[in-house]
Amino acid sequence: MMKTFTTLITAGALLLAQSASASPAVDAMLKVYSDTGAGPFSAEAGERMWQEKHSYAEIPTERSCVSCHTNNLSDSGQHVKTHKVIKPMAPTVNAERLTDTKQIEKWFMRNCKWTIGRECSPQEKGDFLLFIQKSGV
Numbered sequence: 001m002m003k004t005f006t007t008l009i010t011a012g013a014l015l016l017a018q019s020a021s022a023s024p025a026v027d028a029m030l031k032v033y034s035d036t037g038a039g040p041f042s043a044e045a046g047e048r049m050w051q052e053k054h055s056y057a058e059i060p061t062e063r064s065c066v067s068c069h070t071n072n073l074s075d076s077g078q079h080v081k082t083h084k085v086i087k088p089m090a091p092t093v094n095a096e097r098l099t100d101t102k103q104i105e106k107w108f109m110r111n112c113k114w115t116i117g118r119e120c121s122p123q124e125k126g127d128f129l130l131f132i133q134k135s136g137v
């Protein structure tokens with residue numbers, strides 16, 4: 001009886017630990033990207049790309065993910081063109097982040113094109129997701 005109880009507690013604790021750290025939407029996206037042959041994914045690579053600056057002839061001539069989301073993902077950002085506030089990217093601070101695969105893909109599409117000048121590859125998107133997921137922890 002006691003043993004079953006302990007096992008149940010352990011299983012419950014494991015489940016809790018998992019739901020606190022992993023997002024089902026991120027897991028689903030990483031699976032999609034892996035199926036195209038991408039991976040393993042790296043939060044460090046995601047962080048480097050997050051800060052990487054890209055040059056343009058038109059204003060703003062220098063663009064990175066930091067332009068709108070800042071370097072501290074626990075902080076609010078500000079849209080570099082519209083000046084609208086963008087809520088923090090870190091899922092630990094903003095529980096809505098990385099919960100909706102459609103939202104994630106939509107914004108990857110727009111933001112990669114605007115910032116990098118092309119769509120991001122499955123490898124790059126996986127790296128970005130790990131970096132964002134890890135931020136603010």
Ligand code: HEC
Pocket residue numbers: 050063064065066067068069079080081086087096097098099100103104107108111112114115116128
């Ligand atoms: C020109 C401003 C701008 C730049 C630059 C930008 N973003 Fe965003 N991003 C936005 C806006 C606006 C949203 C949607 C508003 C919101 O969700 O608060 C968003 C949302 C996102 C989301 C959706 C997250 C979620 O689950 O809600 C992801 C992922 C994202 N951006 C990644 C990136 C990456 C990676 C880069 C760099 C390649 C980048 N963004 C550069 C403005 C920007």
